[in-house]
Amino acid sequence: MVLCYHAVSDRWPDPLAVPPSTLERHLRSLVASGFRPADLATAARVGRALHVTFDDAYRSVLRAIPMLDRLRLPATVFACSALAETGAPLAVPELERRSAGYEDELATLDWEGLRALTERGIEIGSHTVTHPHLTQLSDGELARELEESRDAVAASLGRPCPYVAYPYGEHDLRVRRAASAAGYTAAFGLGGDVEHLPAYGLPRVDLYRRDGLVRLALKVSRLPLRRVVRARRGRGHR
Secondary structure (H helix, E strand, C coil): CEEEECEECCCCCCCCEECHHHHHHHHHHHHHCCCEECCHHHHCCCCCEEEEEEECCEHHHHHHHHHHHHHCCCEEEEECHHHHCCCCCCCCHHHCCCCCCCHHHHCECCHHHHHHHHHCCCEEEECCCCCCCHHHCCHHHHHHHHHHHHHHHHHHHCCCCCEEECHHHCCCHHHHHHHHHCCCCEEECCCCCCCCCHHHCECCEECCCCCCHHHHHHHHHHHHHHHHHHHHHHCCCC
16 A cells, blocks of 8 residues: 655645644554555555655655654655755646645755655655656657656665656556656556556555545555456456
8 A cells, every 4th residue: 555645734725735633643544454564665566565655745744754753654755856956846837826825835855855854764756857747748758757857866865766656646558668668666656557567557545635534444445446356357357
């Protein structure tokens, strides 16, 4: 079970901004129900294993670190390499109106901040260079977004960058092939499993501000159900 969060904030009333208290309730509930902390590769393929991811590398993610430490849960933060140069805000059109009056919530971690997270055991993955809709890019633009971000994370943090999370969770077979060609070990989207190049379309459970424990349980229960259905279809069941 790989969870996907974004910002961690009481103040910003956006679906992406999960209050710290809600995040902690989510994580404590899953741990109490028997999920075991695991690294990202293990959690993506082993039942009852749990890993927490944060897309966009908002500075507010720092609020989650103490609770992750308390629960001994490993985490990965997916960062856009262009933003990490200065800690620039994630100023994408989709958030322009939603962040009005809360522009500071869009600030991201720079390389120094990301490096500090690695020293605390947090893994840093790629979230591309500029957070585009990958399925809309040309082949050359797609390769650049995936390859340059991977190289920048590895060079800036002094460690390999084996994982990428697709912006908006969007991918298709062409994008998955490009992620494989860029040298990633695995790639993460949102939603269910894919049949072709499944290691480059790994699902995560995406959680938002209004997701209480009931919605958490529903979302968590759907992921293994999809996998069972897909496995049965693969064996010829109808």
